[in-house]
Amino acid sequence: MILAGIYIHIPFCKKACFYCDFHFDVSFKHKDAVLSSLQKEITSRANFFNPDDVIESIYFGGGTPSVLNKHELSTILNALHTQYTIAPNVEITFECNPDDLSSSYLADLKLLGVNRLSIGVQSFNNDHLKWMNRSHDSAQSLQCVDMAASVGFTDITIDLIYGIPSLGLHEWQETVERALELPINHLSAYGLTLEPNTPYQRLVDQKKYHSPQDEKTSDHFEALVAIINAKGWEHYEVSNFCKTGNYSRHNTAYWQNKKYLGLGPSAHSFTGTERHWNVSNNAEYNLKIAAVEQAFESEFLSVEDRINEYVLTGLRTKWGVNLEELNHKYGHPIVSLFANELNEWESQGWITISQGQLTLTSSGLLFADYIASELFKLKDEF
Numbered sequence: 001m002i003l004a005g006i007y008i009h010i011p012f013c014k015k016a017c018f019y020c021d022f023h024f025d026v027s028f029k030h031k032d033a034v035l036s037s038l039q040k041e042i043t044s045r046a047n048f049f050n051p052d053d054v055i056e057s058i059y060f061g062g063g064t065p066s067v068l069n070k071h072e073l074s075t076i077l078n079a080l081h082t083q084y085t086i087a088p089n090v091e092i093t094f095e096c097n098p099d100d101l102s103s104s105y106l107a108d109l110k111l112l113g114v115n116r117l118s119i120g121v122q123s124f125n126n127d128h129l130k131w132m133n134r135s136h137d138s139a140q141s142l143q144c145v146d147m148a149a150s151v152g153f154t155d156i157t158i159d160l161i162y163g164i165p166s167l168g169l170h171e172w173q174e175t176v177e178r179a180l181e182l183p184i185n186h187l188s189a190y191g192l193t194l195e196p197n198t199p200y201q202r203l204v205d206q207k208k209y210h211s212p213q214d215e216k217t218s219d220h221f222e223a224l225v226a227i228i229n230a231k232g233w234e235h236y237e238v239s240n241f242c243k244t245g246n247y248s249r250h251n252t253a254y255w256q257n258k259k260y261l262g263l264g265p266s267a268h269s270f271t272g273t274e275r276h277w278n279v280s281n282n283a284e285y286n287l288k289i290a291a292v293e294q295a296f297e298s299e300f301l302s303v304e305d306r307i308n309e310y311v312l313t314g315l316r317t318k319w320g321v322n323l324e325e326l327n328h329k330y331g332h333p334i335v336s337l338f339a340n341e342l343n344e345w346e347s348q349g350w351i352t353i354s355q356g357q358l359t360l361t362s363s364g365l366l367f368a369d370y371i372a373s374e375l376f377k378l379k380d381e382f
């Protein structure tokens with residue numbers, strides 16, 4: 001039996017947050033058609049899994065899943081339960097925006113089996129929320145987290161964004177402190193980034209907005225980690241923090257390179273040796289599904305690709321990379337190939353190697369991508 005996950009992409013948002021490069025549409029004109037195609041895809045992709053694979057996590061992401069009404073969500077969940085073997089204790093995470101949540105909607109989510117909420121709070125500063133073109137204000141965020149707890153949700157995570165050019169260090173520290181006082185057991189915090197082809201990029205090009213500054217982003221990250229540690233929370237992945245042991249099962253499975261199936265426009269899947277990605281266009285997705293054509297492209301991962309993924313995802317987590325397993329699985333002896341680099345990073349306080357496990361320190365996490373990219377440079381003798 002293999003434990004696996006399913007990701008469902010709901011590609012609609014009420015407003016376009018200016019920094020966002022995910023696939024979504026602010027027009028809902030294709031919504032019914034996409035949901036109908038999704039039903040068909042749920043059935044047609046059932047052979048992605050082996051008969052004894054069991055789904056231990058389902059993740060509704062987007063876009064904005066909370067634009068779904070109770071009936072639409074129920075239809076999707078029923079189809080999943082019909083086509084796949086779902087574990088009795090499955091984690092079902094549902095991303096939502098604060099302005100979509102009411103007590104009755106939250107109660108419906110709970111009744112339908114959603115047991116983990118991921119709420120896009122991003123900031124408690126209304127000027128920053130407006131600046132990012134978010135669809136809600138701070139009061140709605142605070143209110144909906146309390147409502148979710150009152151309805152009985154015990155697994156609640158919120159997203160925050162740091163590194164906003166006009167966000168001062170002190171205000172960011174207050175934001176984190178305030179977040180940790182809410183009835184949540186998990187926090188995801190991301191540095192603002194300037195992604196190509198976003199409204200943010202265009203505004204920066206027109207000199208109307210400032211781009212994020214690396215130094216500010218690093219200062220915010222360090223302050224965040226200091227508060228997290230002081231409060232006794234766990235920092236278990238570069239951008240993810242929780243009260244002891246309350247990891248996201250779904251995302252942890254990604255980082256452990258487990259198998260997952262992505263359904264809906266732009267969703268990605270991973271078989272262990274192949275990646276699939278669905279077409280990132282709602283109309284095209286509908287056409288392909290209606291024509292019973294494959295709605296995804298795929299890529300076979302070479303051994304080198306798999307080593308790179310294994311190292312990058314492992315390094316970003318508190319569990320690090322198991323060097324023996326890496327050597328055993330892929331014949332990649334990091335310690336002997338990269339002795340000089342490892343010694344240097346260890347003396348800089350970026351990494352530790354203990355009992356065959358290579359992990360990044362808090363300061364090393366800032367350099368996770370750099371360290372991984374150095375380790376990707378496979379030596380000639382490999």
Ligand code: SF4
Nearest residue numbers: 013016017020062063
């Ligand atoms: S709600 Fe989420 S997916 Fe939609 S535009 Fe904003 S950040 Fe992007």
